[in-house]
Amino acid sequence: MVGSAIVSDGDQRWSSFATYPITDTLADTGLAPNLAPGGQYFTIFADGHHRQLPRLTGGPFRYKTYAADGLRKSITFATRPMKQAVISPSMLALLYPLSEEVADYPREAFEAHPVGECEKDVRQAFEAGAARVSIDFTEGRPALREDPRNPWTGAGMLPHFIDLISRVLDRVPPEQCVNIGLRTCPGGDRGSVHSADVPYTSLLPSVFRLNAGYSLIQFASEREKDPVLQAIGEHSRDDANGVPQVCFIGVTNFQNPRVESPQEIRDLLVRAARFIPKERLGATDDCGFSPFSIDEKPLHGSLDYARDVAFQKIRNRVEGARMAAESLGV
Known part of the structure; x- marks a missing residue:
């Protein structure tokens, strides 16, 4: 399509x-065992609305649902290879209270x-058939x-978050890490973001220390683009434990109903190739089409229109990437 x-x-x-592993709805119905409503805010968005996690009440912590449970259903309809997103361990680490200990279940x-x-x-x-898996790291x-x-957000947790994700990647052989990526963004829900005011250049050096095969980097909505491209070029690695890091930059902004043209997307990718080796450069979409099931898409006016816009943006991203590849000779 x-x-x-x-x-x-x-x-x-x-x-x-x-929250897919731990609850059926954003109203905290169908929570996994040892969880209760009323945990930390995952984030507070720029317009003042927030999304809240459950709180841990005891151990052990276990998922009630895995991403593969949905993939097995979706893949039966797919005519192309599928990528599956999973949530990071660092996001779920926020289930644990920040300044107190859960009885008989220390943080470690x-x-x-x-x-x-x-x-x-x-x-x-992967066992269910995913060609690629990406780890969502929006809390970075x-x-x-x-x-x-x-x-x-003021507890200096970024190094610890990176360590938790690294522990996952260290358990996966390099030949599989080629197909494991990390997604990072400033959020996107109800037309608002949660951390666009944080310089990307403060985050990206830590992201590229992870031995992931690729990164999905929200980029189209960034105001200052060249410093971000420069940081990607400087800190991404040709050899991350035997794996070259491919950098997929966002070329369509799902928070904005305006549809980017293929020519705009081509020009953005050609611009990026001045900073990032073209053999390790790719195109993706910014996050935010519908990361939460109750997003009303207020900037679009209706969910149906937002969906139509999203598909047109993806079509143009594919065509713009093709045009950029032709211009760059790859």
């Missing part, structure tokens, strides 16, 4: 990209479980925000 070589189901079966013991569950999530996705940028309304 859109011409993309690899497709996904857009998390349409889940309450959200972040707990965090071994999200790491193990994320590894299982990744492995099951807020970890540098220091928002007093949301205390975890």
Whole structure:
């Protein structure tokens, strides 16, 4: 329908990209065992609305749903290879209270479980037929925000988040890490973002220390583009434990209903190739079409129109990438 070589189901079966393993709805119905409503805010968006996680009440922590559970249903309809997104262990680490200990379940013991569950999530996705798996790491940028309304963002957690994800990747052989990526963004929900004010250049050096085969980097909505491209070029690696890091930059902004033309997308990718080796450069879409199931898409006016716009943006991204490849000789 859109011409993309690899497709996904857009998390349409889940309450959200972040909570699919632990709850049936964003109203905290159908919670996994040892969880209760009323945990930390995952984030507070620029327009003031927030998304909240459950809180951990005891151990052990286990997923009730894996990404592969949805993939097995979606892949039966696919005519192209599929990519499956999974949530990071660092997001789920926020289930643990920031400044207190859960009885008989110290933080170190707990965090071994999200790491193990994320590894299982990744492995099951590949076993279910995923051609690629991406780990959603949207909490990376807020970890540098220091928002007093949301205390975890000022707790210096980015190095620890990177360590948790690295523990997952270290359990996967390099030949499989080629097809495991990391997605990073400033959020996108109800037409608002949560951390666009945090310089990307503060986050990207840490992201590229991970031995992931590729990165999906929200980029089209960035105001200052060249510093971001320069950071990607400087910090991405030709050899990450035997794996070259491919950098897929966002070329369509799903928060904006305006549809980018293929020519705009081509020009953006050609511009990016001045900073990033063209053999390690790719195109993706910015996040934010529908990461939460209750997003009303207020900037678009209706969900149906937003969906039509999304598909047109993807079509143009595919065509613009083809034009850029032709211009760059790759």
